[in-house]
Amino acid sequence: MRLLLTGGGTGGHIYPGLTLLQYMKRTVGAVDVLYVGSERGLEREIVQRAGIPFVAIPAAGLKRELSISGLRTAWTAWRGFREAKRILKDFRPDVVVGTGGYVTLPVVFAAASRRIPSVVWEGNARPGLTNQLCARKAYGVAVCFEESVQWFRRANKVVVTGNPRASEVLDADPKTLRHARALYQLQDGKKLIVCFAGSRGAETVNDVFAQLIPRFSEKSDWQLLYVTGDKHFEHVRQMLPARLPENVRLVPFIHDMPALLPHAGLLVCRAGSSTLAEICALGLASIIIPSPYVTANHQEENARRLVERGAAMMIREAELTPDALWKAMHEVLETGRGDALRRAARTLATPNAVQSLCDLVLEAKAQNSRR
Template structure:
């Protein structure tokens, strides 16, 4: 069988697709899998590094307002659609799976035109326009939140699967954890605060962390691994006062996050769908700072679902200060509140998400 995966822009669209690829490899060793993305998205670096065949097409973000830029976007999307049709005719996939991002639209529409079944997977509580449009052409839509189906009124079928990343992060061994400890200079006797802003980093969170780091001199039973995002690393380094506390490490990016996350006493992070799946599957205490710069502010809606269930703490970005973040860290790390968060997060886990998504994909092929 041949599977074509597509999705891009951010890690939240890419890594779940890679998790599905690993499952396909396990279930069907002879299957052929191709990933389609863009040259500008993070998938251009991540997917080839993972060892999956990769090709690119044109794609651009949809705009609701009429403008010259909107016209350019339509033209770019149409060019991508034509490229996708040629690619699909050549590769001849049995099914297309789209995990979101601009590139999904031209590929799913081209598949529909050619009579190839497709499945659209949505990570967030409130979907973006791209997946809503794709749902009209796909065989099924897979979602991660129970009530997300209401946003897909024209979908043929909506199935609750959860996020495949929640399955992937559960597979690690002690050797991997020890390697990560050595690589980042971690002390297993100290409470690890893992701070990261997603695959592209988070400028506002970075500024607050820069101001907060000197306080770690007084908290020797804590340690901070601070992942700035590659785009912000040099700027952060210029702002940091030297010398850093001995219990603080600052790095631009971490490719081995699945080996770091299980060791965290608390994570400070954004609220993308993949991140929340990892938090719940591992039963992590989390302080979520949803990005206000995403479409329809969907990260805040994601975070609010967990916060209302007592499964995470949430600080909206315009209320984020060093004092506020330090106070929340103290509550999580130095009181029973952290254990309560961990239990509630674990109750929201979907550890079999990738298996469910695989079943939806295979059902689309059969149908």
């Protein structure tokens, strides 16, 4: 099978496609793959690190208003479309799978122009404009939330699959779990708090944690693994004392999150779709701080689905203070609240998500073969 993957910008648009690919290699057999991304996102580094062929095309977010900036992005998208058509002609995929981000639009539209079926995967409760437009050209759309179906009324087919990352974290083998425990120096008998604010980190969350970290010296039975994001690591390190509390570890990025998360007693995080899927699959206690800097505030909508079902706590960034976060962490780790969150999270899990998405992709391929 020949599969072309596209999607980018953040890890939430990249990792689900890679999870799908690994599953298909195990279950379908030989898969020739090409990943098409942009130069500006994280996809080149992540995809090439996984040993997958990668090519970049021009991509930019479409704007709804008519302006000079809007014309520039439209021109960039047109250039990406032309380049994508050339790539599709050369690679000749059976199916294109787009997982969101600006680069998905020119690739899916180019696939439609060449009569190559595509599947669009949407991770958020409220989809962005890119995937709504792509859905009209796709064979099918896979979504993570029942609430998302209403946004794709003009799609040919919509299937609620869940997030492939939910399946991946459940399949982490014991060897990788042991490796993560050693790599991140996790200590027996301590309650592990893993904190990260998305692929790139977040300045406000980092500033709050910089104020909190000295307090961890008071909690010898807690352990913090704090992921700053690559571009914020030096800034955060400079705000902290030269000698960190013994139970605090600072790292810029985690490449093997599925191997780390099963060790966590508490996750403090953003509300990206993949992260929430991992929370539910593993039954993790979590404090979610939705990013307010995303389109249509979709992260808060994502988080609300868990909060309303008692499966997570939420602190909006505007209300985030060191005291508020410390109090919430204490509630989760030192009372019965954590166990209640874990039980509720498991009820929202979609453990067969990657299989469901794979089935839709194979269905699209079969339809193409019948032409």
